[in-house]
Amino acid sequence: MQAWKDYQEKNKDRFLDELLELLRIPSVSANSDHKDDMRKCAEKVQQRLLEAGAATARVYETAGHPVVYAEKIVDPSKPTVLVYGHYDVQPPDPLNLWHSGPFEPVIKDGRIYARGSADDKGQFYMHVKALEILSKTNSLENNIKFLIEGEEEVGSPNLAGFVAAHKDLLKCDVILISDSSMISMETPSIDIGVRGLAYIQVEVTGANRDLHSGVYGGAVANPITLLAKMIASCHDANNHITIPGFYDDVVESTPEERKLMAEAPYDETEYKNDLGVKELWGEKGFTTNERTGIRPTLEINGIWGGYTAEGAKTVLPSKAYAKISARLVPNQSSEKITEMLLQYFKKIAPAGVTVEAYNLHGGEPYMTPIDSKAYKAAAQAIETTFGKKPIPVRGGGSIPICTILEKELGVKIVFMGFGLDSDNLHSPNEKFDLVNFYKGIETIPYFHKYFTS
Amino acid sequence: MQAWKDYQEKNKDRFLDELLELLRIPSVSANSDHKDDMRKCAEKVQQRLLEAGAATARVYETAGHPVVYAEKIVDPSKPTVLVYGHYDVQPPDPLNLWHSGPFEPVIKDGRIYARGSADDKGQFYMHVKALEILSKTNSLENNIKFLIEGEEEVGSPNLAGFVAAHKDLLKCDVILISDSSMISMETPSIDIGVRGLAYIQVEVTGANRDLHSGVYGGAVANPITLLAKMIASCHDANNHITIPGFYDDVVESTPEERKLMAEAPYDETEYKNDLGVKELWGEKGFTTNERTGIRPTLEINGIWGGYTAEGAKTVLPSKAYAKISARLVPNQSSEKITEMLLQYFKKIAPAGVTVEAYNLHGGEPYMTPIDSKAYKAAAQAIETTFGKKPIPVRGGGSIPICTILEKELGVKIVFMGFGLDSDNLHSPNEKFDLVNFYKGIETIPYFHKYFTS
DSSP, X not given: OHHHHHHHHHHHHHHHHHHHHHHTSOOBTTOGGGHHHHHXXXXXXXXXXXXXXXXXXXXXXXXXXXXXXXXXXXXXXXXXXXXXXXXXXXXXXXXXXXXXXXXXXXXXXXXXXXXXXXXXXXHHHHHHHHHHHHHHTTOOOSEEEEEEESOGGGTOTTHHHHXXXXXXXXXXXXXXXXXXXXXXSSSOEEEEEEOEEEXXXXXXXXXXXXXXXXXXXXXXXXXXXXXXXXXXXXXXXXXXXXXXXXXXXXXXXXXXXXXXXXXXXXXXXXXXXXXXXXXXXXXXXXXXXXXXXXXXXXXXXXXXXXXXXXXXXXXXXXEXXXXXXXXXXXXXXXXXHHHHHHHHHHXXXXXTOEEEEEEEEEEOOEEOOSSSHXXXXXXXXXXXXXXXXXXXXXXXXXXXXXXXXXHHHOOOEEEOOOEEGGXXXXXXXXXXXXXXXXXXXXXXXHHXXXXXX | OHHHHHHHHHHHHHHHHHHHHHHTSOOBTTOGGGHHHHHHHHHHHHHHHHHHTOSEEEEEOOSSSOEEEEEEOSOTTSOEEEEEEEOOBOOOOOGGGOSSOTTSOEEETTXXXXXXXXXXXXXXXXXXXXXHHHHHTTOOOSEEEEEEESOGGGTOTTHHHHXXXXXXXXXXXXXXXXXXXXXXXXXXXXXXXXXEEEEEEEEEEOSSSOEETTTSTTTSOOHHHHHHHHHHTTBOTTOOBOSTTTTTTOOOOOHHHHHHHTTSOOOHHHHHHHHXXXXXXXXXXXXXXXXXXXXXXXXXXXXXXXXXXXXXXXXXXXXXXXXXXXEEOTTOOHHHHHHHHHHHHHHTOOTTOEEEEEEEEEEOOEEOOSSSHHHHHHXXXXXXXXXXXXXXXXXXXXXXXXXXXXXXXXXXXEEOOOEEGGGOTTSTTOEEEHHHHHHHHHHHHHHHHHHHO
């Protein structure tokens, strides 16, 4: 559509400026210091949705951070697309590794560097701008609803309640989410599944106070040493997870599925060079794509205890902590694996220490069919603008709200991620390529067109 | 001596006030922010030494924090006692566990709570006040020298150079150190040995940046997981240290020595209750006293990596760190064990990560004979004021400068520690009992008397 193209070309600088303005708001949902920033960000999203052509846009209160809802109903008898996204971002630390401020977006080498640029402000904002293009060119033929939440990065604790209480408002024919990546601009892909998540914190206590490591060393359990032993026990020599029952519910992929996966382009040397590692690491018997797509994993996301500042302190600490998470695949249950992890760490605690463990975050694995009208519309839209059929792939990340949304609204989700794996999500120097941002805005109107036709 | 007793009784409140003033100076040698506090503390010590009767007292520059030297030469033909102590203190963190400010000393239940109260300001200051008592009552019959350094808690990097350059100045017949503890006021004891120390830092690097644990989890080595495996490999199921060669140079104690050690009072229930643990932990085949006295140990003093703040961040970190130290016994060499630890961690690094390791701190184990005139003088002084013969014991901590002092000055060290193991050295709520402080001041003049007679 030339009209779409022309409109975008004429307004592209403003589209970018608006995104940069959003990126300047430090909407870190995990940190309660940012409560006011969260509200400010929600209100800015609401304003932009109205400007883009939404008939109504509203900031809804929740027990946590607010939800933004907006809609443009063209004709109730036409299909309705619900766009889900999130305006909250991951904490920016470690700050010292950023080349520029995480909330001072910089354009460099054709990329937008800022926390949230790809995850997910830059991606949900493509949909806001697609709505604007469709509205201003009078070519919107279906209904669009927006559900932009502020707690995705902390496990969406209040979204299920909100969705359950607003089923009629959110009624739709498909849910469209851009919060994932594609293989590359040359090899577009669509996620057909995301992994689930079970995220816990473990706290190991030895003596009731920090001790002198000379006076007590060798006679009292060191919680760091024993936490290390507990963590070490979780993987065997083949990097299989050893927690009893962990793999019980995994639906193994068929040889055909694995064969199909192996056809996705993958260059191990390039992959290693990008990460700066000499060797990869993972579960024996599976390829890299399989390890990150169809296999469950267990990662230590953080560890701390004792003296961690400059110099030497001869302390035998009282406490040690770890944040530990598992990625889950169909048919594993987040609740079941969370409970399994909590019990495992409590059970294997050696004599001399006590272990507390609790749930921090979770979400179910999710799969979407490739024969739905919505999936086909997404694939056709990408083929239109990229000139290539997208490959269906299994994503490694988690979008815990998928199961909630499907359960409450009774429709399937389609993922149209325009990010790249190299976008440094959750890491310093998160970025989103300008070309991806603009290509996404160009592609999304076609999805609506094909889904409605 | 009634005159000593009277003088102390009349001046005891001032003695305490002077100590509290010293404790208010945050002389943390490990943290370069406290450089000015270090100088201020050194100058205060110099002033107090002059007031107490030293003929000269001087603050000497070093490449690090200054050294305070003072002397009172009564008669060059008389024996000379060199008192060693340190005015620097350990970092106070974790601050949130202190019941009162670490540098705002509080007297509660007959105890002085403050960082440095026992280690070592409160203890070396007993010697300053003992000098005052001897001077003001005209009963000083030997020569006294003071060497009070400011870098003990960071491994005394500049002391060896200072001592080597000032051998004549420091010439003495014995070195007297109060920087250790006794079993209890009811069971006085004298340390006849201290353990050595080898303290390193290990840095494990996986990918060249923090990664999203969903996108890369399962395919790239997690440096926390692998650091945990490396740490876990250091002790076997009997809590013996598994590092090849670690025990090679250990001089095993004889059955007679172990029998003697077993006679020291020890109540396991009381020990466990004090620490709040249900079970003790340590090397199989040795008692608690042996584990902390005659056996080398390996402790993790600190660990950190990944996300350690509030909430959940799904990061696969690039780096993980640990501070690791070994306590050494005769005849182990700090240098040799340090090198062994560095090589061990580099060598066992699994594929997929790289390991950097470097030395932070060290010191040799030290033993002193119990048949020397100085040891006997110390034992007799304690018997005079405590009414009981002290028990000779092996201390678990380290005083790395012992070997340096003996090597440069050619004389033995005698330890007269008046602290208690429960003083929370290097921990929050460090304390020194008032009764111990005053008993130390009462006892030290007798040491000089018996050593000189």
